[in-house]
Amino acid sequence: IxxxxxxxxxxxxxxxxxxxxxxxxxxxxxxxxxxxxxxxxxxxxxxxxxxxxxxxxxxxxxxxxxxxxxxxxKDCWSDNSRPYPGILTMLEALNQLPVNLAVLSNKPDDFTQLFVNRFFPAKMFGQVMGNRPGVPKKPDPTAALAIANFFGCENADCLMVGDSGVDMKTGKNGGMSSLGVSWGFRSRQELIESGADLLIDHPSELISHVIDH
CATH class of the missing domain: 1.10.150 (DNA polymerase; domain 1)
Incomplete structure (x- = not known):
């Protein structure tokens, strides 16, 4: 995921x-x-x-x-930023299942690493990638495919989870499933129009989806 x-x-x-x-x-x-x-x-x-x-x-x-x-x-990135309600519980539950977790952001890589290290337990994610020089940004699937390859996972068995059309298109462009979350920055309409296979309204719904599939 x-x-x-x-x-x-x-x-x-x-x-x-x-x-x-x-x-x-x-x-x-x-x-x-x-x-x-x-x-x-x-x-x-x-x-x-x-x-x-x-x-x-x-x-x-x-x-x-x-x-x-x-x-x-750099002086204010963590003043008010926090995980959304239910995110930590969801991630802890997913860590108990036979799935690999990764983060892929268009935020610069140094800030992406700072966020993950600050707000999430160590080793919760097997891969963390922000935008790096020479690597195309999402919705280009290059980085997502590199993550799948790192885990030895078939593209069709990967799930891209995000709040924007960019994320949904990244999954589609990489031959992955795309799951949209409604609590983020963009609208449900954008997620649907960008090809979301499923929309969820609370992090706990992702746990159920993974167990069912």
């Missing part, structure tokens, strides 16, 4: 929005309400930076904004 991180395992929106708005304030750009970031995140840091600045912002300045966000976010 390959899990997305932000919006799936961790509610990180407040800290992302706070860091982003702090950067925008420094630059004199308009700030955004927190809920706007629901649609800004999910496609990597550079895309987040491009979405939060005015449209006429140059590519060079977008890169500078992304770099500044990284610096500011």
């Amino acid at each position: 390959i899990f997305d991180l932000d919006g799936t395992l961790i509610d990180s929106l407040n800290d992302i929005a706070d860091a982003a708005n702090a950067v925008l304030a420094e630059l004199g750009f308009p700030l955004h309400p927190k809920n706007s970031y629901l649609n800004f995140v999910g496609d990597g840091l550079l895309t987040l930076a491009a979405r939060m600045v005015p449209e006429e912002t140059s590519g060079t300045q977008v890169k500078a904004v992304a770099a500044r966000f990284r610096t500011v976010y």
Whole structure:
């Protein structure tokens, strides 16, 4: 089972929005309400930076904004971020079953590792991958396929779990099943339109799904 991180395992929106708005304030750009970031995140840091600045912002300045966000976010990434209710119980139950667990995020790899190390017990996940140089972001399935290969798992036996269309498409592109979670950043409609094989409304439902299959 390959899990997305932000919006799936961790509610990180407040800290992302706070860091982003702090950067925008420094630059004199308009700030955004927190809920706007629901649609800004999910496609990597550079895309987040491009979405939060005015449209006429140059590519060079977008890169500078992304770099500044990284610096500011380092100081606040865990201020308010926490696992969603029921996530730890779900993961502990899954660890008792004959399944391998992994995390795959478009968040930069260093932050992905920080989150997993801070909020989850050691060795809960057999693989943890954020966005790394030279590796395409989701929905490209390259990283997901590498995780499947690491575990010696057939693609068709893998399950991609996430809260966005990007996650659903990642599973589909890799020949995996895709399971959407409704408690995250994106809408049920987006998950359905992006090919979710199943939607769940509470983490405990994933345990039942795994046992039944």
